Structures are given as structure tokens and as C-alpha cells.
């Protein structure tokens with residue numbers, strides 16, 4: 001047999017292992033159910049399930065009563081067999097999360113910080129220290145690491161090109177983290193936070209099962225993530241979806257990006273708070289965090305504060321203007337308001353929906369506008385799922401029992417698997 005034919009068969013087997021492991025992500029299945037769902041022969045499925053079990057990724061899960069014949073043995077994902085590490089860098093702090101293979105949260109921590117003032121080197125020191133904290137006590141290294149950032153990421157080389165809110169440019173974040181943790185680069189992915197938010201919404205949020213979706217992320221900046229045909233679209237260099245720097249007011253304020261009147265100058269969280277209250281009002285105190293200040297703003301609107309109401313009304317107008325353009329361009333089935341926008345959904349969803357529906361041409365009339373159920377944690381959750389996605393894409397990253405070195409138990413974080421597969425943001429499951 002030629003080497004190329006052998007390689008093709010190995011690759012097809014890996015692909016089939018991946019299909020079955022993904023099918024088990026939703027619920028336990030019998031071999032017959034897996035065969036029906038995957039289109040593979042039942043004998044092939046049995047063979048592949050044996051390999052997944054040998055790699056420690058699945059286990060028996062009781063019996064399923066059959067309609068007529070014998071009850072069949074169910075197989076389930078072994079959630080504790082691996083975990084993914086998500087790290088998030090925002091202008092106002094760092095966050096870290098570990099999830100197991102079944103998607104259950106293991107440990108989550110966050111640290112408030114003025115990241116722009118810290119600078120790149122000290123910022124990455126803080127992030128690495130937080131990574132050590134959430135991985136402490138877990139079995140072995142993470143199967144993958146994803147770093148979420150509020151800026152433009154060159155995904156070919158995992159470099160953050162520009163994050164206005166952090167004031168970081170051309171930062172090789174994967175290299176910097178790998179050096180601090182003493183790990184290989186292969187399992188580290190750097191991704192834009194809005195793209196990760198979109199990924200999380202399609203997996204487990206407002207867009208579950210939706211294949212055409214635009215996700216709008218509101219935070220210190222404003223970003224967008226686009227899923228089309230079930231796949232996250234990045235554009236030629238990974239910069240697609242940068243809705244925050246669409247011009248909505250050519251005579252407006254200067255933006256951190258150097259241009260004038262960008263959506264971000266009107267719809268970023270700091271811009272909204274400046275419109276809602278003048279410093280030294282507590283709404284403008286970053287130490288309180290985003291969620292607490294959204295709750296305080298809501299209380300003011302409900303209490304009849306006219307300035308707060310007007311600020312959120314103007315926010316809705318700015319978002320409607322930008323989203324009308326987006327909807328005409330990409331025709332999404334669902335538009336998700338994420339980040340801090342989700343906490344103000346009762347004053348934003350309806351005005352945006354009415355603006356889109358009033359357009360007599362284009363696809364806006366049929367587009368559903370929904371608030372994200374994941375709120376400000378969507379990007380971190382998406383990052384965690386992308387980290388474990390690496391193993392779903394290539395289950396052979398988990399060593400087979402026959403190949404496993406008994407001394408591997410208790411490996412340090414620094415020994416992250418050196419296998420070269422990158423996580424994929426193909427979101428169809």
C-alpha cells in the first residue's frame with residue numbers, strides 16, 4: 001500500500017472518530033443511533049467507539065430500551081478526560097475559565113486591572129499567573145488554550161495587530177504566553193472576542209442551531225462576529241465583522257482608531273455611561289465592573305431618570321443605523337445583541353427590530369433580533385469551547401491506552417501536547 005493511500009485512510013479514520021465524538025457531545029447514544037446519524041456501517045461504528053474508549057474519551061452509559069428487540073448499550077462522553085483553558089483580555093481586566101470535554105465549567109476567575117496602563121509585558125505576566133491558578137489541581141495540561149482579545153487578530157500568525165482599548169499593537173500573544181507558561185505554541189489560539197461570542201451563541205446561546213447569524217458585542221469597545229453556512233467568517237486576514245469602526249456620524253467624535261464618528265464613539269460602554277451621567281458619578285467607576293453598572297443604569301431608567309433613558313434611546317438609534325447596513329450586506333437569520341447590550345435588551349431590541357422591519361427593501365423584515373442569554377461571558381465561554389474543539393476535531397490527540405506512559409499523571413501545564421492541529425471554528429456539530 002502506498003504512503004499516500006495509508007495517509008488518506010488514517011485521515012478518514014480521524015475524521016470518522018471526530019464525527020462520532022461530536023455526536024456524543026449532545027447526549028449518550030447507542031451504536032445503532034451513531035450509525036444512523038453518521039451514515040457509517042454499524043461494524044465500523046463499533047470499531048471506532050472501541051478506539052475512542054481506548055483513548056479514554058467515552059465510556060458505557062447504561063442501557064436504552066429498544067422498541068422491539070434487545071435493549072442497546074449506550075455510550076457517553078467522558079467529560080473529565082480533557083479540559084480546555086480560556087483566557088480573556090479586556091481593557092478593564094483579565095478572566096480565565098476551564099471547562100471539561102462535556103462543556104461543564106471547572107474553575108472561573110477574573111482580576112480587574114487597567115490593562116492599557118499595565119502595558120504588554122506586565123499584562124501578559126498577569127494573564128499567565130491567572131492561567132496557572134485555574135489549571136492548578138486539574139489532571140495534566142489543557143488540550144487547548146484560547147486567548148480572547150478585543151481587537152484585530154492576524155489568525156495566520158496568532159498576532160494581535162491592534163487593540164485600541166488596550167493600546168497594544170503587533171503583539172505576538174501566543175508566543176508571549178507560551179514563553180511564560182513554558183508550553184508549546186501548537187495548542188494556543190488567539191481570537192477576536194466578538195468572533196468567540198458568535199461561536200458561543202451558535203453552540204449554546206441565542207443562535208443554537210442557526211447557520212446565518214450576526215453577533216454584536218458591546219463592551220469597552222464594540223465588535224461583531226459573523227457566522228454564515230455554520231462557519232465563522234473571518235475575511236482575508238481575519239479582520240471581518242469590525243462593526244465598531246463603521247462610521248455612523250461623520251461629524252461626530254474622534255475614535256481611538258484615529259477616525260471620526262465610528263459606532264464605537266456612541267455605543268461603547270464608556271460612551272454610553274458618559275451620556276447617561278457626568279463624572280464623578282458611580283456609573284463611571286470602572287472598579288464596579290460592567291454587570292454591576294448595567295444593573296445600576298437599569299435601576300435609574302426604571303426609576304424615571306430622563307438622562308439615562310435618553311442615553312439608551314440614542315444608543316438604540318446608533319445601533320439601528322449600523323445594523324441596518326450589516327443586515328443589508330449579510331442577510332442574517334438572527335441578529336444577537338451580546339455583551340452589555342444584552343443587559344439593556346428591553347430598551348434596544350424593539351427599536352432595532354422596528355427600524356429593520358420598516359425597510360421596504362432588503363432582508364431586514366425577516367431578521368430576528370434577540371438578546372444574548374450569555375451576556376458578558378459569551379466570549380470567555382466561546383474561547384473555552386474553541387479550546388476543547390481541538391480534541392473534537394482530532395480525537396487522536398488523546399493518547400491510546402497502549403501508548404500512554406504511566407508517568408504522565410501529574411504532568412505540569414508546561415507539557416501541553418505538541419500535536420499540531422489547530423482548533424477549527426466550523427460550528428456545525
Ligand SMILES: [Zn+2]
Pocket residue numbers: 244245255256257258259262264
Ligand atoms: Zn474607530
